[in-house]
Amino acid sequence: MTLDRKTAIRWRGSLLAMAVVAGGGGFWLGHRGEAPATAVGAGGKQPLYYYDPMFPNQKFDKPGKSPFMNMQLVPKYADGGGAAGPAGVTIDPASRQSLGIRVVAAETGALASSLDVTGAIDFNQRDVAIIQARSGGFVSRVYARAPGDVVRAGAPIADLLLPDWGGAQTEYLSVRRLGKPDLTAAARQRLRLLGMSDGLIAGVERTGRANGIVTITTPIAGVIQALDARQGVTLAMGQTLAQVNGLGSVWLNAAVPEARAGKVRIGQNATATLISFPDETFSGRVIAILPTAQADSRTLTVRIQLANRGGRLRPGMFAGVALGSDGKPALLVPSEAVIRTGTRTLVMLATNDGRFHPAEVRVGRDAGGKTEVLGGLAEGEKVVASGQFLLDSEASLTGIAVRPIGGAR
Template identity: 30%
Template sequence: MTMTKTNKHKILGILFLLILVSLAIYKYGSSIPLINKIPIFTDEHEHEYRPVFDEKGEIDYWTCAMHPSVRLKEPGQCPICGMDTVEVWKKDNSQTKPVTQAKVEDQDRAEDGEDMTGMQGHDHSRMGVPTKKDNGEEAKSTFSVSPQRQQLIGVKTEPVMVRTLDKEIRTVGMVTLDESKIYNVQTKFSGWIDRAYVDYKWQHVSIGQPLFSIYSPELVTAQEEYLLALKSKNILSDSQFTDISSGADSLLKASRRRLELLDVSASQIKELERTGEVKTNLTVYSPVKGHVAQKNAFENMHVEPNTLLYKIADHTTAWVQIDIYENEISLVKLGEKATMTLASFPGEVFEGEITFIWPHIDPETRTVKARLEFPNPDLRLLPEMYADVTLDIPMGEKLTIPDSAVLRTGKQDVVFVDKGNGDIEIRRVELGQKAGGYYEVLRGLKSGEQVVSRANFLIDSESKIQAAVATWGDEPQGDQEPTQKLEIQLEQEMDNDSETQQLELHNH
């Protein structure tokens, strides 16, 4: 009986120890290094390497997988989304260095895209927060990412340099009539239209093509007076009295002038002189080559000098009207060359130039209209045709950066400047026009500096960017120190994938 109790005590002791060991494994087993289970990566030189973790397995803090900015001392739930927090293990601080200092530079004196060396003596070492001092000096945020980590996440830099920019503006245009070459056809005498040779709108006419014939008593009288003056001139030309012969000449000239004022052509007057017969009907011819834009002439219609009979548009030059946005108005000048393509003529390019720019903005479209002229000798460009217009505007040599290097936060434009040795600086810039994939730099950078043009997600949290930009907007009063901090948690963000893999392994 005694042996049985002793055995039971031993068994219970063994079970108790097993329970303690199980609890210890359950609680501390996740801290066991899992290096052998972490995948092997290959760099651009085909060297294999494996991410290194602290074998001590000491937990640094708890965070949310969806909100890395959340840091808790104890496990729990994310105060933002309610997800369970995950542990973050301490790593070697040599991999990623925290913010060490803020280099204060006088960016307000950086004219023509050049940075001036900053004023020293104002301590921002507690946090690299962009801010402004009372004298207008602007601090800049600097952080460090090792070259190995930059290579891992695909960071690419490009130099700030002077480039020749050509701005290409694409817009849509519409073909219209050349208003300076629209001719009205009217008579300068009353009469009746005997016959209309051009009898429908938009009919094509050539110079000298008959439009209509008209009977006018006034015109008949003018012809008779001219024939009479011509006869008198022939009879009195040999008169011994100089006044009589000169009077006959003056009468003939006046009669001829009257016919010309009634739009009787020189060839018609010559025919009248040759035949000596008065024509009851006068034929009116087209003064230009083009299309009949308006027609009001009908046979047997009575007309007066103020009656508009035809409106003919000379369409050998076509107008094209385009819209230009407000931010591009300063680039567009008279005489700028333009090219045009139309769906009606695939593969064909028309060349023209800007001849007029409207002096006001359309309040509905917020654009400025401009007029282009294109040669149209064969009259293929028809009114109301839609066209794709391209303006190639040379901007000259400008200090530029790639457009992919710019982070637009709404009120400010910022770039990441590579200072070398893994140091990266967040800097505000002022930009001009964008052309050919590059921005013109007006202020904030100087030639030769390197800017990050790819993998700008190093600081991809909008809240962090906004925190930095907000401090630029306001100046502290007196000697007030900036209270808003830019928490750049680079370790958490750059190792997010590795931590996710580790979490998945722990769950297994």
């Protein structure tokens, strides 16, 4: 939660007044560590002036009741300096609980899920097998296949009659009968260069007969995307017979708003949920951020790769996506501790001597109630996570300097 500093200043007096009533009028905010006082000269210090917390810009030279809210005027003391330490707002320890002030140390950690978007499952376009004819010939038989069929690795697609292969095998057998190892090896290498597998060559050697009919199979398991093999069709060398897309992994194309694209990094973890499997989550990682934005929706496409065990994730399915931490450590503070003024971002530091003073910070991502601090704060420094707006308004009224980003220890 963030507030405009002017609004915080107006409300500061109201909060202070309520806290005074709740605490029996026993605490006051001080500057530079002076002890609270309710009368002129208390603690041996002379107030500079008195003021009404509801109207802090109006000054009075004597104690008494405020003419505006009929509440006791608050003394304002001069900065005593010396060994008390740097300027800061001081609160009576007994009054901190009434004000609800909570102090938390900045610590290194990883942000939780930072962005929830939607996406659709698509084929992994890197897991594609193109099945082609290695030689000119004819399609002698087509197996019962059709586009969209899911096939296993090694499933037959078509039987091809390849005359060139039959002739080459006949020549190889003739050379082999000569019993000259060097000529036999050269002839076998020629069969390999024509595209024949070692298994096919071994079969020719074992049977002693040429086999010009070859069964074309799919090298991977997946979905038949295209099938151009038809019985009786004449084939040219290199002609495509089928295309198969693997299903071992799929892509999830998530639409990320352009304004939040800076929060996504390659390698970032992602979790997907689908209405088809309401009790399960599927984990993956970002493998690409596509370079063009969608003009109509002003979104960028983020590509996430998911394992697809059992082939249950089908292209076209709709999914909710939670983009999580990229795994990189970051300095984190509670998001409620961050004060955004519109021109800069502040936190209220708590020092060991009980003082509070503002410090400027540079922040990054927000997620899970935590904010990433990119500069202006060091690990272990304590910040105010509750009641910081009252302290910030008091620091502003008394002119306490803000520690710049470069001043972090």
